[in-house]
Amino acid sequence: MNKAIKYVIGILGLAIIIVLVVMVRLNTIVKTGIEEIGSEMTGTAVTVDRVFISPFSGKGRVRGFRIANPEGYDHAYAFQVDNFSIELEIRSVFSNEVMVNEIVITTPAIIMEQKLIDNNINSILGNIRSVSAGESTDKRLIIEHFLLTDGSVDMYMDINRERSVHAEIATIELNDLGRGGGQEAVEDIIQRIAERLAREALQVASQRGGDEILDTLRDLID
Template identity: 35%
Template sequence: MNKTIKVAGITLISIAVLIVVGVIFIYSSLDSIVKAAVESVASDMTQTEVTLDNVSISPTTGEGSLSGFTMSNPEGFKSDDAFKFENISIKVDPTSIANDVVIINEIRITAPHITYEVGPSKSNIDTINENAQTNSNSSESSDSGSDSGPKFIVEHLYLNDGEISVAAAPLGDKTIDVALPNIHLKDIGKGDSGASPDVILKAALGAVSKNITGALGSVDLKGLAKGVTDGVKGVADGVADGASAVTDTVGDAASGAGEGLKDAADGAGDALKGLLGD
């Protein structure tokens, strides 16, 4: 009896130690877990390269910051970056960190810089948003409603004091700078018992794209797009004209060489006839 109680006591102590170790691991690794998750999920969804310089979140207060967020442009665009956020502050409910659903009280992105590059058919932001929507839908279909992966509830997400720089080939190295209206999203994932990181990113990018469209209402995007298209066409025509000129030159040279060979052959024939006394 005493032996059984002793064994049970040791087992409970062992379980308690494992739980404590697990909690300590989660808390001590929180920064690296968040950094890896943001970079991996955002890069896969948007088909760009997403990097974070640093993540610092206090496991006791739940407050922290993410610095140096950069999202590159998709293939086919010349600008280096599409999004740059120097500072993102975050407040997490510390009691929920080890739970199945982590509650994020607030995400605040201050002074985000967005480069909107006009392409011949669509912009870089349109391309990124389409990638995010498509890959998020694919992810949701493959999960089929499963509970795999962490879930979050974001009570408030802010983007304040942002700036959009419009870039296009007709502008050269210059840009048209426009203020981005403030964005405030509430209760992402609250009605669905939490949202996966890709659903949160999809919601954020959708709101950003919508606000960008509204902010750029005074910019002649169609005219810039036409300028890009005309520029591409001009380059293509120039290449075609150059190729045609090369072909004509080679053709003329070949023709000249053929006539020269014919004259030489005729001259040799006449000389041979003279030797034979003909």
């Protein structure tokens, strides 16, 4: 093996090491960011099993995304999705303005536990609003396209702890988040998405669950 070949092999080896380091660092930054900011805003544990994003295209997947229920509720999670796709501008991850080209979430599952005067979804949303109204971080976020499809909501009544409603959620599509009238903090964007999702879930659960709830109440009274 001559010196030229050794040199080429050395360069290729170094390039591979650099790519691997960037991948590990990139995936760790995204995973940590989702979990830390999400947990702070929801007031519960937000966890991710794994993040994989290509350092070349910025495309990747987030696997095992879950939002835990607040204390006092039976189910472990209020929201979970096996995996969703994401595409972002790699350089922006290391800056104060993160540019996300697209997020596509399919078949997310929402579990709503309805107590007499409140439910877990409203509790989480209330915490998000409270954090968003406070002092925001320096991080800014732009999401050019957000799409959520084939979602479902299961509602459980506190009076019998059995599922009263299973319903499909309408497709949610949002564009140019963070571009309306200047830069928006990460907290503001999360609040806008959470409010839209919560509104859809609460609306469909109340519409589909009216008769079932009345029947349950009658059964308990009889």
